[in-house]
Amino acid sequence: MRFQGKRIFVTGAANGIGAATAQLFREEGARVHGVDVADADGVHHCDVTDPASVQAAVDTAAAEMGGIDVLANVAGVNVFSRLEHMTLEVWNRHLAVNLTGPMLVTQAALPHLRASRGNVVTVASISGIQGQPYNSSYCASKGGLRLFMKSLAVELAADGIRVNCVCPGGVDTAMSAHALDNLQGEVDMNLISRMMGVLDSFMPPVKIAEALAFLASDAASSTTGAELVVDNGTLW
Numbered sequence: 716m717r718f719q720g721k722r723i724f725v726t727g728a729a730n731g732i733g734a735a736t737a738q739l740f741r742e743e744g745a746r747v748h749g750v751d752v753a754d755a756d757g758v759h760h761c762d763v764t765d766p767a768s769v770q771a772a773v774d775t776a777a778a779e780m781g782g783i784d785v786l787a788n789v790a791g792v793n794v795f796s797r798l799e800h801m802t803l804e805v806w807n808r809h810l811a812v813n814l815t816g817p818m819l820v821t822q823a824a825l826p827h828l829r830a831s832r833g834n835v836v837t838v839a840s841i842s843g844i845q846g847q848p849y850n851s852s853y854c855a856s857k858g859g860l861r862l863f864m865k866s867l868a869v870e871l872a873a874d875g876i877r878v879n880c881v882c883p884g885g886v887d888t889a890m891s892a893h894a895l896d897n898l899q900g901e902v903d904m905n906l907i908s909r910m911m912g913v914l915d916s917f918m919p920p921v922k923i924a925e926a927l928a929f930l931a932s933d934a935a936s937s938t939t940g941a942e943l944v945v946d947n948g949t950l951w
């Protein structure tokens with residue numbers, strides 16, 4: 716019961732890693748306010764790319780729970796595309812959801828995190844560390860996200876706010892199942908295989924939830940600005 720009495724805001728809570736994270740925090744005693752653009756039982760509506768939607772969701776969560784101790788930025792999108800086929804819409808969507816979204820949500824949650832001396836845990840990706848073929852817009856968004864969060868770790872340390880990331884490899888969710896759906900042209904499987912881990916190729920979402928929970932817990936009270944890679948041994 717590491718999160719007994721803690722008040723936790725989770726984005727992307729309708730599916731995959733976000734749903735597993737919300738469930739794990741609840742199982743360990745937390746009150747969780749989950750948000751998403753997709754509908755799911757007990758999940759509130761919020762589009763992380765829309766400042767008004769974000770502010771309203773954070774205000775509602777803080778009012779209902781009496782504050783926020785932990786922000787978990789999990790919402791994200793991933794659509795593979797070769798550079799020559801990449802539309803501006805796809806490029807902008809990756810940056811909006813994966814990079815601007817966590818900025819808006821963290822900014823809105825800041826007064827509450829200051830009050831609780833809480834912490835932020837964010838799902839980045841190994842795609843923000845290694846270059847990946849046909850995935851450049853996603854890699855750019857996640858690389859930016861890592862450095863954005865590292866910057867906040869330094870900036871917010873004086874407020875007692877810790878900021879950490881988890882960088883997953885392949886996780887068994889709808890995102891990974893459909894990321895290559897619209898990829899046009901011949902695919903070099905030798906390049907694709909470099910994204911696979913030496914353990915199983917895809918891990919269950921709970922493995923990432925466990926890593927987020929560790930970083931959000933008091934056991935990680937000396938850890939900020941860190942990136943915990945959980946990738947089945949891809950970046951060896």
Ligand SMILES: NC(=O)c1ccc[n+]([C@@H]2O[C@H](COP(=O)([O-])OP(=O)(O)OC[C@H]3O[C@@H](n4cnc5c(N)ncnc54)[C@H](O)[C@@H]3O)[C@@H](O)[C@H]2O)c1
Pocket residue numbers: 726727728729730731732733750751752753761762763764789790791792793812816838839840841882883884885886887888889890891920
């Ligand atoms: N699945 C993987 O292999 C993998 C690997 C590394 C990192 N990640 C990251 O993990 C996170 C969760 O991904 P997942 O695999 O669980 O995918 P998922 O598609 O199962 O879940 C992502 C959730 O984000 C929500 N979302 C999308 N746009 C949103 C918006 N504008 N506002 C609010 N919610 C929005 C979706 O509706 C969905 O419920 C993402 O940030 C993703 O980039 C996933």
